Amino acid sequence: MDINKPVFSYDEFYEWTKELVKAGKTSGENQTEVLADFTALNKRRMRRLNKTIKIKPELLKLLENIKQPQHWMVITEAWCGDSAQSLPVIGKMAAAAKNVKLSVVLRDENPKLIEKHHTNGSKSIPKLVAFNEAGDELFSWGPRPAPAQELLMNWKKEPQGRNWEEFEKELHTWYAKDKTNTIQQEFISLLSHI
Numbered sequence: 001m002d003i004n005k006p007v008f009s010y011d012e013f014y015e016w017t018k019e020l021v022k023a024g025k026t027s028g029e030n031q032t033e034v035l036a037d038f039t040a041l042n043k044r045r046m047r048r049l050n051k052t053i054k055i056k057p058e059l060l061k062l063l064e065n066i067k068q069p070q071h072w073m074v075i076t077e078a079w080c081g082d083s084a085q086s087l088p089v090i091g092k093m094a095a096a097a098k099n100v101k102l103s104v105v106l107r108d109e110n111p112k113l114i115e116k117h118h119t120n121g122s123k124s125i126p127k128l129v130a131f132n133e134a135g136d137e138l139f140s141w142g143p144r145p146a147p148a149q150e151l152l153m154n155w156k157k158e159p160q161g162r163n164w165e166e167f168e169k170e171l172h173t174w175y176a177k178d179k180t181n182t183i184q185q186e187f188i189s190l191l192s193h194i
């Protein structure tokens with residue numbers, strides 16, 4: 001894997017996001033006020049999830065029972081709202097598994113990497129790709145839990161007069177009500193089959 005720096009652990013990414021917010025910035029070259037505001041909102045989302053996530057016992061058992069080392073790589077950016085809702089869960093899962101190493105890399109710094117891991121032909125993030133020690137891909141996940149992806153696809157097909165801001169409120173309301181249950185169930189399914 002040819003990865004451009006920086007490469008973060010989850011905790012390092014969270015701390016870096018806090019520094020970006022202090023500076024009124026975001027990740028990447030596209031430094032706009034809107035993206036900086038999204039980054040600040042995402043910092044608050046991550047902080048809340050860092051405090052409240054409880055890993056389901058069934059998932060915890062699967063994570064603890066991973067025998068062969070795995071490298072989980074999450075491709076993301078600090079301004080991505082879906083990432084702020086999912087990355088804290090992924091970070092907590094990786095921390096619970098002694099044989100999982102988590103690396104967080106930036107999409108825009110790694111164009112070749114994201115080109116290999118499109119979702120429906122797009123560079124959607126976050127995207128988690130898991131590898132074994134030999135560098136073989138074990139599984140991928142992302143850019144959002146299946147029901148959230150369905151919400152997005154339905155909105156794109158039939159916006160019903162809702163603009164992006166209205167849709168985003170609907171999407172993040174779904175995340176708040178779901179309380180990370182769906183992503184955890186999806187990882188139970190993924191880890192049960194490898």
